[in-house]
Amino acid sequence: MAADISIDPQVTGGVPCVAGTRIPVATVIGLLGQGMSIEQSSLGLGRYRWCCVGRGC
Template sequence: MRFPRITVNPDRMGGVPCIRGLRIPVSTVVNMLADGIAIADILEAYPDLEIEDIQESLGYTSARD
């Protein structure tokens, strides 16, 4: 399965999967959702994110488990 919005770069954030090369780890977004934070609030907290980034973060996490 391909996740073009998820990037892993050993020279950035220690190789932690991030969203589109930004310094926003997938785990941060997924954990916010798990904590009950609304998507609109996540997008407000991280203005560089798009709804598709959040959706793909969930898919990526699900595929890795």
């Protein structure tokens, strides 16, 4: 599994999330599928930055 996706039964019931957040991967995929860019979809991520995906920031 990619390091930027986490699955933890104690966090969101085991739903795959963006690592370090409680944002479901399905939500991100849905936003991208609607035509949003990664930058647009990450506006509500707070301290998490897309540049950190795969880098462990």
